[in-house]
Structure formats: C-alpha cells, structure tokens
Amino acid sequence: MSSNDTQPADVNHPEGAQIKREERLAAPNLPADDPANSYAAAIKDAAIAALLAGVLGFFFLAIRTDIAPGGLEVTTRWALWIISMIVVFGGRLAISLFFRGGKAKGAGNKVVSAVAVPGLGTWLGRILFAFAVILPFFFVYFFPGRDRQFIDLAILIMTYIMLGWGLNIVVGLAGLLDLGYVAFYAVGAYSFALLATHFDFIGFWIALPLAGILAAFWGMILGFPVLRLRGDYLAIVTLAFGEIIRVVLLNWYEFTGGPDGVSGIPKPTLFGLEFTRGEGGFADFFGLEYDSIQRFIFLYYIIFILAIATNLITMRLRKMPIGRAWEALREDEIACRSLGINTTNTKLTAFSTGAMFGGLAGSFFATRQGFISPESFTFLESAIILAIVVLGGLGSQIGVVIASIVMIGGIELLRNLDFLQAIFGSNFDPTQYRMLIFGLAMVLIMVWKPRGLISSRNPSAIYKEKKAIGADMVAQGEGH
Incomplete structure (x- = not known):
C-alpha cells in the first residue's frame, strides 16, 4: 500500500477554503513592502x-x-x-x-477592519419595509408633478426584487447556476396573456395562480435533463432552455402571435371595480375624484404583496427540511447523498419553486404592460436578474433588495442626469452610456465586495449558539 493511500481524503483532494488555508500556511514570511x-x-x-x-x-x-x-x-x-x-x-x-x-x-x-453592527440587517429590512408601505403616497405628496414616473419605477424595482428572490432559491440556496430564469418569466407572462385574451371569464386573479402552476411545471421539465449536470454544464443547459422558450414564442405565430406579441391584456380589478373614468369605476364607487395615478398605486401594492409573499414563503422554506436539503445540496452533493437526501427531488423542488415565483412575476408584468412580445424576454434579462442575486449576496434576501434598488434604479436615474451635459458638452447623452456605467459598477462592486453587498447571513438551523455565516463558507452557485 502506498503512502498516499494512508492520507486523509482532504489531504489528497483539498477543496475550497482548505486550499486557501494551505496556501497561506505555505507562503513565505516576506518583509513588509516599502x-x-x-x-x-x-x-x-x-x-x-x-x-x-x-x-x-x-x-x-x-x-x-x-x-x-x-x-x-x-x-x-x-x-x-x-x-x-x-x-x-x-x-x-x-x-x-x-x-x-x-x-x-x-x-x-494598517488594515482597517469593518465594524459589524449587530442586528443591522434586521433593522434595515424593517425600515425598508415601512418605507415601501407608504412609498406611493410619499411620491404623491412630495413629487406631485412626477409621482406617476416614480411610482412606475418603484413597480419595476419591486418586480426585479421578486424575480431576484425567486432566482435566489435556485442559485443562492440550492447552488444551481441558472442562466435561463427569464424563460419562466416568459411562461408566466404568456400564460396569463393567452388565457385572458382567449377566455373572457378569466381575469388577472384567476390566471395568476394558473401562471405560477404552469411555470412550476416547466421548471420541473427543465430539472429532469439537468439532474446529472453541475457547474458550467448546468449553466449551458439552462441558457439553452431560456433561448428555446424565446425562439418558440417568436416562431409559433399561430399560438403566441410571434414577433407581433399579444396585446389587449386586461388590467387587474379590485373586487370587480375597474380603475376607469365614469360610472361603475373605482373612483365612482368610493365617491373619489378620478385620477390615473390610482391605477398605478393599485399595481404597486399588487406587486408589493406578491414580493412580500415570495419572501415569507422563502424564509419559511429555509427553516423546513426541504430548505436545509437545498443548502446541503449547495455545499456538497456527494455528502448530501450520503445523508440519505434524495437529490433528485431536492433539485426538482428548487427549480419548480423558483420557477413558480418567476411565473407569478411574469403574470404581473403582462397585466402591467398590457402588451408582451418575445423581445421582453431576452438573455439580458436573465443576466440582470442573476447579477442582482450575485451582487446582493448569495442567499441574502435583503441583499437582493439593495442590489435591485442600486442596479435598476441607478440605470433609470441616468435618464435624468442632464447636468452632465454641462461637463461633457451639449451633445452628451447619458442614456447611451447606461450599460457602460452598469458594467463598471458591477466590476467595482466585485472588486470591493467580491462576495456581494451582504456577505454574511444567519444560519437556517441553530445549535447552542447563533452565529452569522461568512460568505467565504458558502458555495458560490457551482451546483455541487
């Protein structure tokens, strides 16, 4: 028997943090630089x-x-x-x-270490939640001339927060790198659009759960071919799945309308009350003066409730056996199998649960826009959602919120930076450099915080003492 056979497995095949630790121990003690x-x-x-x-x-x-x-x-x-x-x-x-x-x-x-504030994430989440509840009325009161624009931007940010939380289940919790998440977003949008336009008795509230169920079904269909894949191979297959869905929507003209899309999608109602002018509308029923901003406020609270439900369900699932199985799968699939966990069911539940939330967000997107087409579901959307999850911090719910506000709100903010023309000339258009600034911001964040904006989180299971988990101890969506 050779000497290598008597060594522990972690010596023969060191991985992750162990490699870094061995490199630090083996590094020579060099004198300090001048x-x-x-x-x-x-x-x-x-x-x-x-x-x-x-x-x-x-x-x-x-x-x-x-x-x-x-x-x-x-x-x-x-x-x-x-x-x-x-x-x-x-x-x-x-x-x-x-x-x-x-x-x-x-x-x-001298290295200046960051000061950790106990309970900062909890209090930050409470403050953001309280502000989000009153946000539409805040804009109406303080920005009466631009309240519609700001509320519409808040709706867009909240939509991406919900999408980020849905993808966080697949990437952040289960460790499965998904580059085709926009496919479930498209399935949810087209499910609601086609059901509502072909059947008059189906409205938003009836089609909403149906869109989520159909998206979850397609999530399971995606999960079966990738059960044995991991890492880069998993990413390539999910990317291909997203492109397949987009191409099918683009070419199946008789069913999806092809590049013309689907128009005339009905708006949501409040117990049958439509937000229209005239008799029988929301304003007439409650004796209010009609204002178009009422519909935007209603849409905001719909996506707000959907996003909060996504967060609560995700946090609850993390504490249940299925959530712990997701995290075990993320850390090491072989060790997960050795514990008797059915990795097939674990992967399928992760894909289907994340896809369901993506389908619900897609259904809301369809009713908000009133028109959808395949051009709204390109690979760039998947890249933006994945960037939100990674930049916010894998497995961090509050990190997704902060990243969505910074990325989506920051990109839209460039439309109003007219003062830059005084610096770069009257011909300078800041909107033409949105993606350039977007890419530079991501590079800077990855250099400054390579593990995301929120690089630690509380453990799902607590034994004796509650300690935060550092991001360097969490697998980075490699699917193993």
Whole structure:
C-alpha cells in the first residue's frame, strides 16, 4: 500500500477554503513592502490602466460620427476622452492604495477592519419595509408633478426584487447556476396573456395562480435533463432552455402571435371595480375624484404583496427540511447523498419553486404592460436578474433588495442626469452610456465586495449558539 493511500481524503483532494488555508500556511514570511515602492507601483499601474482606457476609448469617446446630408460628419470630443482617462487613473489608483486585497487600508499601511453592527440587517429590512408601505403616497405628496414616473419605477424595482428572490432559491440556496430564469418569466407572462385574451371569464386573479402552476411545471421539465449536470454544464443547459422558450414564442405565430406579441391584456380589478373614468369605476364607487395615478398605486401594492409573499414563503422554506436539503445540496452533493437526501427531488423542488415565483412575476408584468412580445424576454434579462442575486449576496434576501434598488434604479436615474451635459458638452447623452456605467459598477462592486453587498447571513438551523455565516463558507452557485 502506498503512502498516499494512508492520507486523509482532504489531504489528497483539498477543496475550497482548505486550499486557501494551505496556501497561506505555505507562503513565505516576506518583509513588509516599502511604502515609497508601493506608491510608485500603484501610480505606474494606474497610468497603464489610464493609457489602456485611452486607447480603447479613442474611437468611442474622442471621435463621434454622424450622418449628415453631405455625407459622414466627424466631430471630436477631446475633453470627454481626457476626462475618462483621468477618471480611470483616479479609480485605479484608489483601488490599489485603499482596497488592495479586498480590505481597506488606512494611514501607516494598517488594515482597517469593518465594524459589524449587530442586528443591522434586521433593522434595515424593517425600515425598508415601512418605507415601501407608504412609498406611493410619499411620491404623491412630495413629487406631485412626477409621482406617476416614480411610482412606475418603484413597480419595476419591486418586480426585479421578486424575480431576484425567486432566482435566489435556485442559485443562492440550492447552488444551481441558472442562466435561463427569464424563460419562466416568459411562461408566466404568456400564460396569463393567452388565457385572458382567449377566455373572457378569466381575469388577472384567476390566471395568476394558473401562471405560477404552469411555470412550476416547466421548471420541473427543465430539472429532469439537468439532474446529472453541475457547474458550467448546468449553466449551458439552462441558457439553452431560456433561448428555446424565446425562439418558440417568436416562431409559433399561430399560438403566441410571434414577433407581433399579444396585446389587449386586461388590467387587474379590485373586487370587480375597474380603475376607469365614469360610472361603475373605482373612483365612482368610493365617491373619489378620478385620477390615473390610482391605477398605478393599485399595481404597486399588487406587486408589493406578491414580493412580500415570495419572501415569507422563502424564509419559511429555509427553516423546513426541504430548505436545509437545498443548502446541503449547495455545499456538497456527494455528502448530501450520503445523508440519505434524495437529490433528485431536492433539485426538482428548487427549480419548480423558483420557477413558480418567476411565473407569478411574469403574470404581473403582462397585466402591467398590457402588451408582451418575445423581445421582453431576452438573455439580458436573465443576466440582470442573476447579477442582482450575485451582487446582493448569495442567499441574502435583503441583499437582493439593495442590489435591485442600486442596479435598476441607478440605470433609470441616468435618464435624468442632464447636468452632465454641462461637463461633457451639449451633445452628451447619458442614456447611451447606461450599460457602460452598469458594467463598471458591477466590476467595482466585485472588486470591493467580491462576495456581494451582504456577505454574511444567519444560519437556517441553530445549535447552542447563533452565529452569522461568512460568505467565504458558502458555495458560490457551482451546483455541487
């Protein structure tokens, strides 16, 4: 018998945090770097980054082409190009000096550790919940001229919060990397749209649970082919499933309307009262003056209640045996099987539960828009939802809320940054750089907080003492 056979399994095949620990123990004790050399290296690194940004952005920022009556008109924007290089230089220098190794550094090269506030997540969640309850009336009172725009933005953010919580079950709790989550979103939307337009007696409240059930059914259909897959292979199959659904919706013209989509989707009612002008409407029944903002407030509270129900059900499931089975599957599938857990049922329940919430959100999206088409369910939507889950912190409910507000609200906020034209010129349109700023923000967050905005969470099961779980102890959606 060889000597390797007598060694423990974790020595022969170290994984995860054990590899990092062994690398730290094996690393030689090097002397501390000279501060002058560190600053010089940081400045050199920042200068190289600025130079690369200048070269890559020369044809995008420094030169602008427009179609003119006499041909192609070329204009130069040297100020914008130089400012972009300065911004990259300053940002890279700040990262090198203050966030090297993922930890902030203060004077004297001393690491400044983050201060943990006990119960911060609980109180933050309560404050956000209380503010969300009064949010429509807050906008109506303080922003009477733009209340409709802000409430509509709040509805959009709440929709992505619900989608993020649904995907968090699959990725954050069960550890199954799903790149085709938008497929269930589309199934829910088309289920409600087709049922409501072909059957007059089916309204929003009847079609809502049906859309969730159909989406859960398709989640189980996706789960069967990927039972033996993990990691990158699982991601590729889920991506293909999302594209298959979109292509079917696009080409099955007789059933889905193809690229023309489905229009005339009915709006939700409050116990049969429609939010319309005239006799028999909501305002007439309660003796109120008709205002179109009433329908937006009603839509906001519908998605708010759906999102809160998603959160409560998810938190309850996490404390039940099925939730603990999801987390065991995420940490190690082989160990999960050794405990006698049926991994087949565990994966199927994770896919179907997450898909159900995606279908409910899709049904609301259809009734909110009044029109849907396959263009609303592209891979970019799946990428945005997955980015919300990862940036917020895998397994963190409050992290999904914060990430949704920052990402969705931040992107829409760029439409109103007209003051940037005073800096970059009157021809500067901030909406054209939304995805560029969106990508840079994700890179910065991943550099600053590689485990997400909320990098710790309370355990689902408590033994003797309640301790928060660090994100470095949680598998990162690798499906094993």
